Amino acid sequence: MTVKHHLTDDLLMAYSAGDLPEAVNLIVATHISLCDECRAALGSYDAVGGAVLDTCDTVAMSKNSLQSVLDMIHAQDGKVEKKPASTKVQDDVLPAPLVDYIGGGLESVRWRSAGMGVKQAILPTSKEATARLLYIPAGTAIPDHGHHGLELTLVLKGAFQDEGGYFGRGDIEVASEDLNHTPVADISEDCICLAVTDAPLKFKGLVPRIAQPFLGI
Amino acid sequence: MFTTTVLSSDYQASPVAKGMEMRDSSQEDVDGTSGLTTGISQDVVPWVDDLLAVRDARDEAAFIRVFGHFGPRVKAFLMRTGMDAALAEECAQEVLVTVWNKAHLYDATRASPSTWIFTIARNKKIDVLRKQRRPEPEDLPWGPEAEPDQADVIGLQQESEQLGRALRDLPEKQRELIEKAYFGELSHSEIADQTGLPLGTIKSRIRLALERLRHSMK
Numbered sequence: 283m284t285v286k287h288h289l290t291d292d293l294l295m296a297y298s299a300g301d302l303p304e305a306v307n308l309i310v311a312t313h314i315s316l317c318d319e320c321r322a323a324l325g326s327y328d329a330v331g332g333a334v335l336d337t338c339d340t341v342a343m344s345k346n347s348l349q350s351v352l353d354m355i356h357a358q359d360g361k362v363e364k365k366p367a368s369t370k371v372q373d374d375v376l377p378a379p380l381v382d383y384i385g386g387g388l389e390s391v392r393w394r395s396a397g398m399g400v401k402q403a404i405l406p407t408s409k410e411a412t413a414r415l416l417y418i419p420a421g422t423a424i425p426d427h428g429h430h431g432l433e434l435t436l437v438l439k440g441a442f443q444d445e446g447g448y449f450g451r452g453d454i455e456v457a458s459e460d461l462n463h464t465p466v467a468d469i470s471e472d473c474i475c476l477a478v479t480d481a482p483l484k485f486k487g488l489v490p491r492i493a494q495p496f497l498g499i
Numbered sequence: 500m501f502t503t504t505v506l507s508s509d510y511q512a513s514p515v516a517k518g519m520e521m522r523d524s525s526q527e528d529v530d531g532t533s534g535l536t537t538g539i540s541q542d543v544v545p546w547v548d549d550l551l552a553v554r555d556a557r558d559e560a561a562f563i564r565v566f567g568h569f570g571p572r573v574k575a576f577l578m579r580t581g582m583d584a585a586l587a588e589e590c591a592q593e594v595l596v597t598v599w600n601k602a603h604l605y606d607a608t609r610a611s612p613s614t615w616i617f618t619i620a621r622n623k624k625i626d627v628l629r630k631q632r633r634p635e636p637e638d639l640p641w642g643p644e645a646e647p648d649q650a651d652v653i654g655l656q657q658e659s660e661q662l663g664r665a666l667r668d669l670p671e672k673q674r675e676l677i678e679k680a681y682f683g684e685l686s687h688s689e690i691a692d693q694t695g696l697p698l699g700t701i702k703s704r705i706r707l708a709l710e711r712l713r714h715s716m717k
């Protein structure tokens with residue numbers, strides 16, 4: 283698998299620093315699970331964090347600190363069982379970070395219809411940003427949606443095409459505020475994506491229909 | 500607190516060859532470790548041997564040295580991220596306990612001790628301050644020949660040292676910007692790529708290590 287569309291440096295650095303909302307961490311971790319290029323880049327940003335820790339001032343630990351730490355490791359040591367290696371669900375489509383959030387493989391996703399054959403499932407993260415799985419039937423356009431702020435879309439299965447290019451499994455599209463894009467799922471198979479927005483996603487196509495009765499049009 | 504005696508031009512030409520003869524400023528902290536030599540130069544990687552001794556031999560004396568060096572740094576780091584002294588003390592203790600408990604996950608070809616301990620401290624910060632769990636990338640399953648190549652270990656550690664020096668040599672304002680990013684005092688949109696740090700070599704080394712790893716799994 284060759285990933286062509288990667289995370290940006292500022293996202294990698296912010297992930298390394300631990301400054302991102304949970305939903306954004308989730309999509310970054312999922313992309314890195316599929317992309318050695320970004321995994322290596324993250325390693326270099328973590329190394330910057332290590333260098334910052336090294337150059338940091340020091341603050342003396344309290345007097346009994348070492349003893350408490352030794353007590354803790356002694357108290358635990360008999361008990362620490364190494365986790366059994368792979369009791370975890372392996373899923374061909376969903377990398378481990380998503381399996382964790384869904385609590386199982388693809389068959390455990392609780393899809394809800396978003397109209398026009400598109401289905402979505404919102405994942406449980408903190409509210410600063412929203413992570414959702416999108417299921418887009420082959421050849422279908424994702425409903426036109428404007429958004430304010432960051433939008434990240436990672437392909438897990440199938441592919442989509444939009445103004446930004448062709449995106450296959452592992453590719454991530456980092457769309458800025460002003461890109462009003464219309465991803466269309468590749469005709470060859472249904473597409474599953476992880477999409478993260480830092481503001482509520484508005485499906486323009488749906489708004490008029492909902493608004494109609496109230497506006498009397 | 501650092502007495503940087505190395506000029507940046509010294510190590511730009513040939514980091515690997517020069518690395519062996521360089522005296523690094525962190526030398527001042529390595530009291531008590533000079534007796535340890537297991538093939539990795541203490542000049543370059545003062546803490547790798549101790550961490551590996553913790554990992555492989557559950558060596559408590561080595562752990563106490565690691566604690567003595569990193570405890571006060573982790574505590575200072577956590578205070579900079581917004582914790583008060585008491586909370587930072589408690590969390591720093593927990594970070595060091597994690598170092599002991601997770602030592603079997605430490606891989607010297609992919610991270611320096613500082614880097615690895617930084618990631619543990621960062622996760623603690625997210626856990627305590629943001630009250631969130633942190634999604635981590637899927638672990639790479641280890642192949643049968645996971646025995647690290649000493650040259651790779653030394654190479655990565657030297658590049659980490661070099662990165663540390665480059666960070667210390669940065670103009671004050673730039674260095675502060677990076678530090679703020681890692682302390683969580685900047686939003687990510689403020690962190691552009693104005694760093695100019697030598698991330699290229701370290702990144703390609705880790706990339707190579709990952710390729711070899713994936714290859715050995717087939």
Ligand SMILES: [Zn+2]
Pocket residue numbers: 285287288289313317318319320321
């Ligand atoms: Zn990537």
